[in-house]
Amino acid sequence: MKLTFLGTRGYIDPENRRHRMHTAAMVTYRGARVMIDCGETWLGELDDLSPDAVVVTHAHPDHVAGLMEGCDRPVHTHDDAWRTIGAFPIPKKHRRRLHPRRPKRIEGIRFEAFQVVHSTRAPAVGYRITAGRRSVFYAPDLVAIHDRSAALGGVDLYVGDGATITRSMVQRDEETGEPIGHTTIRAQLGWCRDEGVPRMIVTHCGSDIVGGDERKAIREIRALAKERSVEVEVAHDGMEIVLR
Numbered sequence: 001m002k003l004t005f006l007g008t009r010g011y012i013d014p015e016n017r018r019h020r021m022h023t024a025a026m027v028t029y030r031g032a033r034v035m036i037d038c039g040e041t042w043l044g045e046l047d048d049l050s051p052d053a054v055v056v057t058h059a060h061p062d063h064v065a066g067l068m069e070g071c072d073r074p075v076h077t078h079d080d081a082w083r084t085i086g087a088f089p090i091p092k093k094h095r096r097r098l099h100p101r102r103p104k105r106i107e108g109i110r111f112e113a114f115q116v117v118h119s120t121r122a123p124a125v126g127y128r129i130t131a132g133r134r135s136v137f138y139a140p141d142l143v144a145i146h147d148r149s150a151a152l153g154g155v156d157l158y159v160g161d162g163a164t165i166t167r168s169m170v171q172r173d174e175e176t177g178e179p180i181g182h183t184t185i186r187a188q189l190g191w192c193r194d195e196g197v198p199r200m201i202v203t204h205c206g207s208d209i210v211g212g213d214e215r216k217a218i219r220e221i222r223a224l225a226k227e228r229s230v231e232v233e234v235a236h237d238g239m240e241i242v243l244r
């Protein structure tokens with residue numbers, strides 16, 4: 001399968017040449033094209049991208065606002081996200097439901113949603129994506145993964161949340177007291193080590209990466225990865241990787 005990092009910017013003001021578009025990816029396998037997320041900066045771009053289907057992680061604007069004027073191809077997501085994006089003018093025939101831990105083939109690519117801790121208003125999932133012999137776990141926004149061992153066990157690559165390198169961005173929801181926000185890249189590298197995942201690619205880049213000296217940030221991330229015996233890369237808009 002091929003993974004194209006269409007966008008790699010988180011929901012932040014800073015942007016630059018490498019991180020301009022909101023975090024989204026295209027999974028390509030045997031001619032099928034499935035787009036993951038379609039945030040604000042993608043509004044009006046769907047026809048050019050021409051995915052066969054769109055899969056959504058959660059209903060924050062940097063992941064779904066590109067669908068607010070509708071979408072003339074199938075959109076797959078879980079009920080929590082439909083509660084918000086159900087208001088968008090997406091034709092009924094294109095509204096497809098996904099259920100956590102119930103794998104579904106979308107255009108020949110297997111997607112299994114795992115609930116992640118991120119937001120109480122916009123509950124999120126990550127996707128374990130399998131095509132051919134390769135599996136990837138894709139989770140751009142999260143504090144933690146429910147069923148982490150099932151989500152990450154045996155995957156070739158973890159694509160994770162780049163909002164912060166080591167600074168905590170976890171808060172408590174005022175009403176429920178549940179943790180919300182983003183865990184650190186350091187913690188996610190630890191998950192990779194613990195679950196035997198050899199490689200992480202950082203997307204949804206935050207101001208540590210986009211707002212400052214990116215080379216310095218990458219050096220810091222590489223050092224953290226090395227200590228945990230994980231390979232790491234920071235994605236940039238347009239980056240492609242092929243897993244064979």
Ligand SMILES: [Zn+2]
Pocket residue numbers: 010011060062063140141204
């Ligand atoms: Zn986001």
Ligand SMILES: [Zn+2]
Pocket residue numbers: 058060118119141
């Ligand atoms: Zn989010």
